[in-house]
Amino acid sequence: MVHEIMCMGEICPLPLLKAKKKYEEMKEGEILKVVVDHRCTLDNLETYFSKLNCSMEVKEVLKGVWEVYIKK
Template identity: 35%
Template sequence: MGKRYTLDVCGEVCPMPVIKTKAMLDKMGPGEVLEVIVDYAPSKENVKRLAQSQGCKVKIEEGEKIKIIIEK
């Protein structure tokens, strides 16, 4: 498994979480993992859609905050 990154965008609303996630994914290589932490439900769907559109694997962990685990 490659490097892991964390991006905390709690308190931010779209489109910022998506823009920041895309910027991180563009810098990452295959096999690397990005964990995006959101607290705004529409951001979960938008970030998930972005990652899937780029061919990434996506796993969602729901809790007090939502973790979107993206494997490039």
Template identity: 35%
Template structure:
């Protein structure tokens, strides 16, 4: 399993979603994409987008005050 991280500090939606979609195209099934963001609305939008639209398991964790790490695991679409 490969883990790829992208830094989206200071970026508002839809930029993190666009960056994540591009990066996920290069990943294999089972790989994880980690996104760092400092906007709670971006964190919620990214997790919802990839769970609902793509069906990828996604979660977020506040790793510091106001900083979130979002994890998206690429899997085969159902």
């Protein structure tokens, strides 16, 4: 199952807090897709989730818009 959080126009820490909450609710093997448009938000997501035992993939789908895929 893929969960999606749209965080366009939102600045930290709100997107990170939303992602952390949703990640905690997810089951093993599920994927969280977070869409962001602020580089600082992307950096914070990468920093936080790199410390957890999960895989992460980042795609810049438009200039300045990233999709972050986090697998629990």
